[in-house]
Amino acid sequence: MMEWTDRHCRFFHRLLTRRALLYTEMITTGAVLRGNRARLLAFDPAEHPVAVQLGGSDPRALAESARICADRGYDEINLNVGCPSDRVQEGRFGACLMAEPQLVGDCVAAMKAAVKVPVTVKCRIGIDQQDPEESLDTLTCIVVAAGVDALIVHARKAWLDGLSPRENRDIPPLDYDRVYRLKRAWPKLNISINGGIGSVEDAARHLEHVDGVMMGRAAYQEPWRLLQVDPLLHGASAPFESGKAAIEAFIPYVERELAQGSRLHAMTRHVLGLFHGVPGARAFRRHIATHAVKPGAGAEVLREAIGLVIEARTEPAHIAA
Numbered sequence: 412m413m414e415w416t417d418r419h420c421r422f423f424h425r426l427l428t429r430r431a432l433l434y435t436e437m438i439t440t441g442a443v444l445r446g447n448r449a450r451l452l453a454f455d456p457a458e459h460p461v462a463v464q465l466g467g468s469d470p471r472a473l474a475e476s477a478r479i480c481a482d483r484g485y486d487e488i489n490l491n492v493g494c495p496s497d498r499v500q501e502g503r504f505g506a507c508l509m510a511e512p513q514l515v516g517d518c519v520a521a522m523k524a525a526v527k528v529p530v531t532v533k534c535r536i537g538i539d540q541q542d543p544e545e546s547l548d549t550l551t552c553i554v555v556a557a558g559v560d561a562l563i564v565h566a567r568k569a570w571l572d573g574l575s576p577r578e579n580r581d582i583p584p585l586d587y588d589r590v591y592r593l594k595r596a597w598p599k600l601n602i603s604i605n606g607g608i609g610s611v612e613d614a615a616r617h618l619e620h621v622d623g624v625m626m627g628r629a630a631y632q633e634p635w636r637l638l639q640v641d642p643l644l645h646g647a648s649a650p651f652e653s654g655k656a657a658i659e660a661f662i663p664y665v666e667r668e669l670a671q672g673s674r675l676h677a678m679t680r681h682v683l684g685l686f687h688g689v690p691g692a693r694a695f696r697r698h699i700a701t702h703a704v705k706p707g708a709g710a711e712v713l714r715e716a717i718g719l720v721i722e723a724r725t726e727p728a729h730i731a732a
């Protein structure tokens with residue numbers, strides 16, 4: 412998620428779930444081809460499996476960007492057909508591509524020809540005046556013909572005229588049934604659902620209808636939920652028995668990154684929501700918010716903050732009946 416997630420965030424999230432697939436924020440082909448690749452595309456091997464999301468609409472630029480990302484070790488290349496920002500519309504990519512399904516097909520075909528890893532598309536159910544029955548079917552037919560490996564559908568329209576990107580994440584109504592119908596019509600296609608899914612228990616319910624669930628804001632703002640992913644969705648134990656144990660395991664990474672010039676705040680900003688309903692959670696947040704931003708702040712700030720949390724084991728995860 413642009414402005415929110417980065418490689419530090421993904422490393423932290425990987426401490427909370429071994430199984431979830433992690434995505435980068437959208438990176439434009441212009442940035443991949445002409446930007447500081449070492450910085451933009453860097454990730455830690457511990458992050459696997461990790462997908463990179465590309466923004467663009469020129470098949471050749473996307474193919475070349477996909478190849479560069481696959482060579483760097485990304486496990487999946489995802490094309491953004493859902494972002495509604497003005498900047499993206501000017502570049503003729505993101506959600507406005509819902510109106511140009513053939514071009515999306517050309518992009519997918521070019522990327523597929525360039526890489527061996529899966530190529531996937533994240534889209535909306537439609538935009539503006541489109542009929543979601545038609546727009547989503549048309550796009551699906553074309554990208555399937557182009558060889559797409561999976562589709563992630565944000566289950567609402569984007570209204571490109573008049574709503575801000577933020578409003579476009581909340582105001583157009585969610586239509587989960589539309590995505591379930593798509594899955595029934597394309598039983599062999601791997602389809603994930605996204606949008607407004609606030610808990611891992613809710614994710615489990617969606618999985619009765621679709622193959623995967625993408626969580627955005629809930630995963631970022633309430634990362635403690637990620638500790639439930641492996642037990643609830645994969646029948647595996649969580650990587651750590653508590654948030655406290657997980658964040659203690661984050662400290663060596665933080666120290667390593669500080670030594671290489673990263674700032675403490677760039678890492679600790681992602682951990683603020685880790686503790687939920689635990690004594691000391693507010694003191695933890697406040698300590699980090701106050702001290703991690705100071706110039707030269709070191710890992711001791713994180714250690715002190717962790718010391719303020721009195722945490723028992725997380726409750727054993729269970730799916731509500």
Ligand SMILES: Cc1cc2nc3c(=O)[nH]c(=O)nc-3n(C[C@H](O)[C@H](O)[C@H](O)COP(=O)(O)O)c2cc1C
Nearest residue numbers: 412413415436437565580605606607608626627628
């Ligand atoms: C700050 C922010 C940045 C986002 N950036 C991206 C992005 O780079 N690529 C993308 O596909 N979606 C992006 N999204 C949209 C989310 O991936 C997701 O589709 C949307 O928030 C709905 O899912 P949620 O209710 O689980 O958050 C972003 C969302 C937020 C809040």
